[in-house]
Amino acid sequence: MSTPKPAQRLRGAKSPVQRPKKGLQTASAGPLNTDYLETLLGYNARRAALYVIGQSAQEMAQYDLRPVDFSVMSVVHHNPGVTSRQLCASLDILPPNLVKIVQSLEAREWLVRLPHPHDGRAVGLHPTDKGIALMQEAEARISALEKMVANPLSPEQQEQLISLLRKIYL
């Protein structure tokens, strides 16, 4: 039941955006004017997210972990016994779509489903020793990668960027 995940081309790398030159509007050659889109927070946040997560996805491909798998395993890792319902609320995943993710992680023996102590309807998700070891390694690699990606920014700027992003969506 484990899902085979063929290596996938990762788009949204650092190449596609070309620098705009004001005043140029020739059709066939030369860079385009994207000045307006570049004023938009949504546009810039999406491009940054696609780039960073694309890099992370490449890094996690060695574990056959997609970004969503990593997020789920990370929450399970730090919240042993978490229920599917809580995971869905926390990561904004719809319950039907979480099912096969959990099945795949369970098949690889990174988590186990145990009956919930106080609620017969619910199932607690617990990381296995294998899953804990995996996530210790994977989280260390992701943290190291994020340092590389955020390298153009000073440590103060890195903190500030995350702080500003959180003020937007929280």
Add this chain to the structure above:
Amino acid sequence: MSTPKPAQRLRGAKSPVQRPKKGLQTASAGPLNTDYLETLLGYNARRAALYVIGQSAQEMAQYDLRPVDFSVMSVVHHNPGVTSRQLCASLDILPPNLVKIVQSLEAREWLVRLPHPHDGRAVGLHPTDKGIALMQEAEARISALEKMVANPLSPEQQEQLISLLRKIYL
């Protein structure tokens, strides 16, 4: 040939993320510990992008414009005569996937496809008067919406956030 687009539920709003409380790991109730994920730039950038673009999508639904339609029309608006190939490179869209987007915009008479003056293979995309009027209004609404969304930040912080994001992905 125009695509009917049923109003779609927009997820990723400001509710799903719950504040973590350190030390709490009870399974069925209480907020989860998501401290680790919240240290990640990719995680925060994605949540912010989903939130901002979700708001924009709601605003553009009145014109039956999805985010990708808005981006394409905006580039056409500011680059009359742009080719499909240029659009794909600029917005990171694959050529086969741009075809039906352009067909839909053409069917609504927001752009026209004219033969390219210097290249018989290429087709230039030109905004119609209707398309120009649409985008003047739509871009004004998006800019106003972005001001609302970025309201928790000071004007200096807003500029800085965009500047920091660009340093990440450029």
Add this chain to the structure above:
DNA sequence: TATTGTTATACTCTATAACTATA
């Protein structure tokens, strides 16, 4: 031979309805 635009198609992601078991 390389590029533009296109068709067909497959795969992934996201969404809704409906069912069961339990509270």
Add this chain to the structure above:
DNA sequence: TATAGTTATAGAGTATAACAATA
């Protein structure tokens, strides 16, 4: 009656291969 988890399925988004017309 409401909630947790699941199944089935539909729709949207993203990917590759291959073709005709033109450079």
